[in-house]
Amino acid sequence: xxxxxxxKSKISRRYGIALFGPSKALExxxxxxxxxxxxxxxxxxxxxxxxxxxxxxxxxxxxxxxxQFRRYFETAxxxxxxxxxxxxxxxxxxxxxxxxxxxxxxxxxxxxxxRKLLYGSKDRAANNRLTPEASGIAPxxxxxxxxxxxxxxxxASHRYPKHPTD
Numbered sequence: 001x002x003x004x005x006x007x008k009s010k011i012s013r014r015y016g017i018a019l020f021g022p023s024k025a026l027e028x029x030x031x032x033x034x035x036x037x038x039x040x041x042x043x044x045x046x047x048x049x050x051x052x053x054x055x056x057x058x059x060x061x062x063x064x065x066x067x068q069f070r071r072y073f074e075t076a077x078x079x080x081x082x083x084x085x086x087x088x089x090x091x092x093x094x095x096x097x098x099x100x101x102x103x104x105x106x107x108x109x110x111x112x113x114x115r116k117l118l119y120g121s122k123d124r125a126a127n128n129r130l131t132p133e134a135s136g137i138a139p140x141x142x143x144x145x146x147x148x149x150x151x152x153x154x155x156a157s158h159r160y161p162k163h164p165t166d
Contacts, residue, residue, distance in 0.1 A: 002065050003109075011060055013037075015053065019061045021107030062091050063108050093129045 009025035010033045012018050018026055031037045045053070059069045076087040091097065096111045105111035 003063055003112075004060065004065070015057050017057070019057060020109065058091070061108070062094070062097065063112070090129065095130055098130050 008020040009023055012020060012023055012025060013029060013031070013033045016026070016030075016032075029037075032042075055069075059066065062069075064072070072090055073083075073087055076083050076090055079086050092101075096108055099105055099111040099114055100108045105114050
């Protein structure tokens with residue numbers, strides 16, 4: 001499946017929010033990218049430009065390419081109800097987003113890779129939609145040790161290694 005591999009901090013700086021997870025780029029350079037970015041004066045955007053920017057933010061945030069996003073929108077358009085809310089429901093129930101929301105990953109891009117640990121040998125695509133009945137997120141056989149160490153990390157039995165200067 002295709003995904004965006006370009007400079008993520010540049011896109012985050014263009015829109016002024018951290019789209020791809022926590023980043024220091026916005027703290028260090030809180031102005032838009034490019035030659036005229038630091039000047040700070042921007043022209044007033046049209047309604048179309050604002051709507052397009054919001055769509056692009058959503059698309060980059062969930063890690064979708066244009067065609068895949070368009071298919072989600074067309075599916076949401078066919079369903080009954082408010083199209084925008086239906087679209088957000090469909091995006092929020094994607095497997096990679098559920099893994100991200102559960103806190104297993106720091107970003108949606110890392111959640112795409114963690115899905116193999118959670119499902120083991122069953123290779124489910126990151127864009128699979130989960131339903132409440134069939135969500136079944138449980139550790140696979142290859143990740144039992146990883147999950148156990150994650151559970152025991154905050155417990156009293158977990159000992160931190162001593163610092164070399166102690």
